[in-house]
Amino acid sequence: MKKLFLASFILFAFSSIATAQQLKSPQGEFEMNFSLTSDGTPTYSLKYKNKEVVKTSKLGLELKNDKKSLLNDFTIVDSKTATFDETWKPVWGEVAQIRNHYNELAVTLNQKGTDRKIVIRFRLFDDGLGFRYEFPSQKNLVYFVIKEERTQFAMAGNHTAHWISGDYDTQEYDYTTSKLSEIRNLSSKARSENASQEGFSDTGVQTSLMMKSNDGIYINLHEAALINYSCMNLNLDDKKMIFESHLTPDAKGDKGYIQAPSTSPWRTVIVSDDAREILDSKMTLNLNDPCKIEDTSWIKPxxxxxxxxxxxxxxxxxxxxxxxxxxxxxxxxxxxxxxxxxxxxxxxxxxxxxxxxxxxxxxxxxxxxxxxxxxxxxxxxxxxxxxxxxxxxxxxxxxxxxxxxxxxxxxxxxxxxxxxxxxxxxxxxxxxxxxxxxxxxxxxxxxxxxxxxxxxxxxxxxxxxxxxxxxxxxxxxxxxxxxxxxxxxxxxxxxxxxxxxxxxxxxxxxxxxxxxxxxxxxxxxxxxxxxxxxxxxxxxxxxxxxxxxxxxxxxxxxxxxxxxxxxxxxxxxxxxxxxxxxxxxxxxxxxxxxxxxxxxWSESKYLEAEPGDYITVARKAKGTNNWFIGNVNGETPRTSNITLNFLEKGKKYTATIYADAKDAHYKTNPQAYTIRKITVTSKTKLSQLSASGGGYAISIVENK
Incomplete structure (x- = not known):
C-alpha cells in the first residue's frame, strides 16, 4: 500500500479572504471551482476537458426551528489542499486492487451573526468529484434538525437520462429513458405498483442517476458513505435544468437529526466521454472508510x-x-x-x-x-x-x-x-x-x-x-x-x-x-x-x-x-x-x-458499453488465468465486436461461446442458443450476434 500526502495550508485574515478556490484532478482533466456569492452563499462548478458538467450550483442546508439556516452569510476562514494516493486490496471485488488517488480542497466557512462553522470538503479524482458537509465540534452548532439539504447540481443541458421516480420506499421500478425536460410528463407512467412506495414530486428521481449530454459526455449523480443520514433523492427544476437534493423524511417529516461533530454522505459526480469508464469507476468505494473488520477470513464469495x-x-x-x-x-x-x-x-x-x-x-x-x-x-x-x-x-x-x-x-x-x-x-x-x-x-x-x-x-x-x-x-x-x-x-x-x-x-x-x-x-x-x-x-x-x-x-x-x-x-x-x-x-x-x-475477480475489462443498449465485460477469475466474458443487449439486435488483447501474450486458450441462435428473440424464441468451442489468443477478434433482449457468455480457459 502506498500513501502520499502533499498538503498546503492557507489561513487568511478576514480582511484578505479569497472568496474563490480552484481544484484540479490528478491528471488535470477535471476542474472544480468553489466560490461565495455576494450574499455569502457557497457555490461550486465542475468542468471536464474544459466542458461544463455542473454549472454554478448552490450548497447549504435548511434547518428546522432555527432562526438562521446554513445557507448564506458565510465567509471563508480556512482553506486546505492535499493530495492523496494509495492502493488497497478489497476482500472481494471486480479487481484485486484499487487505486485511490485524488486532490482535495477543504474549505472552512464561518457564518456571520451565528459564529457557526461548517467545512465543505471536495475530493477530485480522475473519474469525478465527491464532496460533503462536515460539522466540527463547536458551542454554537451542537444538535440541529435538517429541514432540507439544498445541494444543487445545475446541468449544462437538457440531457438524456435513465431514471426511476423519486420514492421514499422503493427502487423496484423499470427505468425510463427520456430527456430531462420530459420527466414531468412521464412521471406517472414510470411508477408501477409496489408493496411499499411513496413518491414526492413529478420531477423527482432517484440516484444513482445516469445521463448523457448531446455532445457525448456521460454523467452519473449519486452519493457515497450513507451513514446516519437520510437517503438522497433529486428534485428537478425542469425550467432551469437544476437538480436539488431531496432527503427522505421520517414519520414527523424531519429530514435528519444531527449531532456535531459529524459529516454528511458524499455527493458524487462521475464523468467521462467513454461509457466504459463510468462502469469502471471505483470512486464510490474510495469515498468510504477502509475495512473496519480485522479478521475477514470468514467473508467469502x-x-x-x-x-x-x-x-x-x-x-x-x-x-x-x-x-x-x-x-x-x-x-x-x-x-x-x-x-x-x-x-x-x-x-x-x-x-x-x-x-x-x-x-x-x-x-x-x-x-x-x-x-x-x-x-x-x-x-x-x-x-x-x-x-x-x-x-x-x-x-x-x-x-x-x-x-x-x-x-x-x-x-x-x-x-x-x-x-x-x-x-x-x-x-x-x-x-x-x-x-x-x-x-x-x-x-x-x-x-x-x-x-x-x-x-x-x-x-x-x-x-x-x-x-x-x-x-x-x-x-x-x-x-x-x-x-x-x-x-x-x-x-x-x-x-x-x-x-x-x-x-x-x-x-x-x-x-x-x-x-x-x-x-x-x-x-x-x-x-x-x-x-x-x-x-x-x-x-x-x-x-x-x-x-x-x-x-x-x-x-x-x-x-x-x-x-x-x-x-x-x-x-x-x-x-x-x-x-x-x-x-x-x-x-x-x-x-x-x-x-x-x-x-x-482479479481483473475486469469493460469492452463495450452504452447505457440502455449494450454492455460487454471480460473478467479474470481470481487465482487463475481463466477469463469469462458477458454481453447483454437491449431491444435492438446488434453485432458485438471485441478483441481479446487482455489475454496473456503467447498463450493459447479454449473459448466456449454460449450465444443467441440466429432466430433467437426474447419474445418469440428465447431458448434458442448455440454453443461452440474455438482456440483463441490475445490477437483474436470476435464478432458475435446479440439478439433482441439477448447476449452471449464466453468461458476462456488456458490450454495446458
Whole structure:
C-alpha cells in the first residue's frame, strides 16, 4: 500500500479572504471551482476537458426551528489542499486492487451573526468529484434538525437520462429513458405498483442517476458513505435544468437529526466521454472508510441455489397451512394444523436442493418460508411477525444442517422482517446465535411492505441506521448479509465487506410479476451497481412461467444466453442460480457456464458499453488465468465486436461461446442458443450476434 500526502495550508485574515478556490484532478482533466456569492452563499462548478458538467450550483442546508439556516452569510476562514494516493486490496471485488488517488480542497466557512462553522470538503479524482458537509465540534452548532439539504447540481443541458421516480420506499421500478425536460410528463407512467412506495414530486428521481449530454459526455449523480443520514433523492427544476437534493423524511417529516461533530454522505459526480469508464469507476468505494473488520477470513464469495423461484412464481408457497385466519407466535399450535400441500420449505424438498448443489459444485442453498408466521405476514402493520428461530413442523433444522454438512454445502438463512425493524432488532442476537449454532454463515434479510414503526420510510435516517446496525451486529457473529428491500448501496461494502449482497432495485423476481424491460440489465450497471453489487438472482432458463405454474402467465423478457451473461455483467460476489432444478436439467450444456463462472475477480475489462443498449465485460477469475466474458443487449439486435488483447501474450486458450441462435428473440424464441468451442489468443477478434433482449457468455480457459 502506498500513501502520499502533499498538503498546503492557507489561513487568511478576514480582511484578505479569497472568496474563490480552484481544484484540479490528478491528471488535470477535471476542474472544480468553489466560490461565495455576494450574499455569502457557497457555490461550486465542475468542468471536464474544459466542458461544463455542473454549472454554478448552490450548497447549504435548511434547518428546522432555527432562526438562521446554513445557507448564506458565510465567509471563508480556512482553506486546505492535499493530495492523496494509495492502493488497497478489497476482500472481494471486480479487481484485486484499487487505486485511490485524488486532490482535495477543504474549505472552512464561518457564518456571520451565528459564529457557526461548517467545512465543505471536495475530493477530485480522475473519474469525478465527491464532496460533503462536515460539522466540527463547536458551542454554537451542537444538535440541529435538517429541514432540507439544498445541494444543487445545475446541468449544462437538457440531457438524456435513465431514471426511476423519486420514492421514499422503493427502487423496484423499470427505468425510463427520456430527456430531462420530459420527466414531468412521464412521471406517472414510470411508477408501477409496489408493496411499499411513496413518491414526492413529478420531477423527482432517484440516484444513482445516469445521463448523457448531446455532445457525448456521460454523467452519473449519486452519493457515497450513507451513514446516519437520510437517503438522497433529486428534485428537478425542469425550467432551469437544476437538480436539488431531496432527503427522505421520517414519520414527523424531519429530514435528519444531527449531532456535531459529524459529516454528511458524499455527493458524487462521475464523468467521462467513454461509457466504459463510468462502469469502471471505483470512486464510490474510495469515498468510504477502509475495512473496519480485522479478521475477514470468514467473508467469502458465494454461488448458491435455493427454494425461492418456485414461491415467486406461485408454484409453491411460503406458508405451511391454510387453517388459521391469523397467527400469534407462541400461541398458534402448528402441530394441529393440516399442511396445505404446497409448502416449499419442507425437509425432503430442501434435501433435493442440497443434493443438486453438492453435485454441481455450488456453495450454498437458500431456503425461504422455513419459519413460522408466513400465513399472515404481510399487510397488517403487524409488529411481532416472526421470531426467526422457530421452524415449521416439516422443516427439520438439525437434520438439514447435518445433511448439508455431509454434502459440503452451506445453508443460507432467510429473515423476512415484513418491514418491522424494531421486531427484528428485538430478536437479532437470538437469531444470529441460532444461525451460528446451526451452521448458517450468511443471511438474506427482507423488508417487504411499509416500515414499522408506522410512518417511517425505508430510506429515512432511523431506518438507514437500522440497516447499518444489522450489518455491524452480524460482524459479531461472523455472518454475511444480503439485504433485500433495504436502501440502495453507497459503497459501504468497502468498510463492512460482510455486506456481501443487496437487492434495492427491480430484480429478476419482477419477471414473474409481469416482466421487466429487455434493456433493464443494460442500465442497472450504470445506476444501481455504481454503489455496490446486486443480488439480481439471474439464471432463468424457462421463460414461459405458465409451463410449471399454471396460474402465472408472465414471461421472462430475456433470452437464455442473456441470462448466462448476467453472471459477468451484473457483478456480485453473491450469485444465485435462481431457476428450478428441473429447468436446469433440461439444458445441461448451457448450465455448464453457470457451474464454471467465477464470483471473485482479479481483473475486469469493460469492452463495450452504452447505457440502455449494450454492455460487454471480460473478467479474470481470481487465482487463475481463466477469463469469462458477458454481453447483454437491449431491444435492438446488434453485432458485438471485441478483441481479446487482455489475454496473456503467447498463450493459447479454449473459448466456449454460449450465444443467441440466429432466430433467437426474447419474445418469440428465447431458448434458442448455440454453443461452440474455438482456440483463441490475445490477437483474436470476435464478432458475435446479440439478439433482441439477448447476449452471449464466453468461458476462456488456458490450454495446458
Amino acid at each position: 458465494v454461488k448458491y441455489v435455493g427454494v425461492w423461484w418456485e414461491m415467486i412464481t406461485n408454484k409453491s408457497t411460503w406458508s405451511y397451512t391454510n387453517d388459521f385466519p391469523a397467527i400469534q407466535l407462541g400461541i398458534t399450535d402448528y402441530s394441529k394444523a393440516k399442511p396445505n400441500g404446497t409448502h416449499g420449505a419442507n425437509t425432503a424438498h430442501v434435501k433435493e436442493y442440497i443434493d443438486f448443489a453438492s453435485k454441481h459444485g455450488f456453495d450454498g442453498v437458500l431456503v425461504e418460508g422455513w419459519n413460522q408466521g408466513w400465513e399472515d405476514w404481510f399487510g397488517h402493520a403487524k409488529d411481532y411477525v416472526f421470531d426467526f428461530v422457530t421452524p415449521y413442523p416439516d422443516f427439520d433444522v438439525k437434520d438439514l444442517h447435518e445433511y448439508a454438512k455431509s454434502k459440503g454445502v452451506k445453508m443460507i438463512m432467510h429473515h423476512e422482517t415484513s418491514g418491522s425493524t424494531r421486531n427484528y432488532e428485538r430478536h437479532l442476537d437470538k437469531a444470529f446465535k441460532f444461525m451460528n449454532d446451526n451452521g448458517y454463515e450468511a443471511v438474506k434479510t427482507g423488508y417487504v411492505g411499509p416500515i414499522l414503526p408506522v410512518g417511517e420510510h425505508h430510506y429515512s435516517q432511523s431506518i438507514i441506521n437500522h440497516y447499518q446496525y444489522v450489518i455491524e451486529k452480524a460482524v459479531d457473529y461472523k455472518i454475511m448479509v444480503n439485504a433485500h428491500e433495504a436502501v440502495r448501496p453507497t459503497g459501504i461494502c468497502r468498510t463492512y465487506p460482510n455486506m456481501i449482497g443487496n437487492e434495492a432495485a427491480r430484480g429478476t423476481e419482477f419477471q414473474a410479476f409481469g416482466g421487466s424491460k429487455p434493456n433493464h440489465v443494460t442500465i442497472l450497471p450504470f445506476t444501481r451497481l455504481i454503489g455496490g453489487p446486486m443480488d439480481y438472482t439471474p439464471g432463468i432458463f424457462e421463460m414461459n412461467i405458465q409451463k410449471f405454474s399454471p396460474t402465472n402467465t408472465s414471461k421472462v423478457n430475456s433470452t437464455l444466453a442473456n441470462q448466462l451473461a448476467l453472471y459477468v455483467t451484473m457483478y456480485s460476489p453473491l450469485q444465485m442460480a435462481a431457476d428450478l432444478i428441473e429447468n436446469y436439467n433440461q439444458f445441461p450444456d448451457a448450465f455448464q457456464f453457470i457451474k464454471d463462472v467465477a464470483v471473485d
